[in-house]
Amino acid sequence: MPYRRAMALCPVRSAPNPSPLALCPLRFALCPVLFIREAIVQTLIYFILVPMVYIAFATFFIGTTLRLIKIFREPKHPAPLQVYPEKKPQWLWALHDTFLFPSVRRHKPVLWIFLMAFHTCLLFLIIGHLELFGEIAIFQIVPHEIFLGQGYIGLILAVALLYFLFRRFSSPVRDLSVSEDYYLLILLFLIVIFGSQMDWARRWYGYEEMMVEDYQAYLWSLLTLRPDLPVAVTDSGHSFMLVLHIFFANVFLIFFPFSQxxxxxxxxPMNKLRRG
Known part of the structure; x- marks a missing residue:
């Protein structure tokens, strides 16, 4: 593959009837340079799409597990003292607090709308990525194509992330923000925008050089520990977007265990503890 692409770029080989001027030593010397450059690019692409993916997931699972073990081994929080505790289904209330953000809804309704939109679309996005590994019957209760949302899921996620980012540039949120907050939001935005571009190109622009089957073949090869990069993955107009999408996703997975x-x-668990 690097050789073919380098030869296609070579000023000598690409000319149908090369003139004596085209065969001058200076231009001829560019062929090895192009070959080396293409080999470096292809090696970098392979590293991002294969070894770095394994490194990222290993770091994510091992780092997250160790971090959670450390947290749960810390001294227990004392049980709340209630004179006449009222019996309630506390786990249900904890689920309500965790997924519906009632306190945010009461005090910051605009933020709540963006939070709900973000987390709902994130759930659909996770489902879409799981479906890349094959048909999952429970997800097809409502028949749909991969991905869900006809491209609008990624658009809503991108808008929500921009809102979360820009609100941190004004007080009082800015006073409570640290550098990590900005880095994390920018990283998530880059993951979403490059991933969505591939979906938008296929759905909205009719640019179908890389199909869902190509993604599935690539992901299955990683899952079965027999990595293989289909030609459509490495040699199509989508390639650079896929590589950047996976690169930033890898960085996020590596960063995750050590971040907020x-x-x-x-x-x-914290909402359950707060509820008593």
């Missing part, structure tokens, strides 16, 4: 994002695993 770990709170997503702790929201339900």
């Amino acid at each position: 994002s770990i709170h997503s695993f702790l929201s339900l």
Whole structure:
């Protein structure tokens, strides 16, 4: 593959009837340079799409597990003292607080709308990525194509992330923000925008060089530990978007265990603790 593409770019080989001027030593010397450059690019693409994916998932699972073990081994929070505790289904209330954000709805309704839109679309996006591994009957109760939302899921996610980012540039949110908050939101936005571009190109622009089957073949090869990159993955107009999408997703997975994002695993237990 690198050789073919480099030869296609070579000023000598690409000319149908090369003139003596085209065969001058300077231009001829560019062929090895192009070949080396193409080989480096292809090696980098392979590293991002295969080894870095395994590294990212290993870091995510091992790092998150160790972080949670450390958190749960810390001294227990004392039980709340209630004179006449009222019996309630506390786990149901904890689920309500975790997924519906009632306190945010009461005090910041605009933020609540964006939070609900973001988390709902994120759920649909996760379902879409799971369906890339094959048909899952429970998800097809309502028949649909992969991905859900006809491209609008990614658009809503991108708008929501921009809202979360820009609101941190004004007080009082800015005073409570740290650098990690900005880095995380920018990283998530880059993941979403490059991933959505592939879906938009296929659905809205009729640019179908890379089909869902190509993604499935690539992901299945990773899952079965027999990595293989279909030609459509590495040699189509979508390639650079896919590589950037996966690169930023890898960075996020590596960063996750050491960031505030770990709170997503702790929201339900903390709400249960708060409810008593």
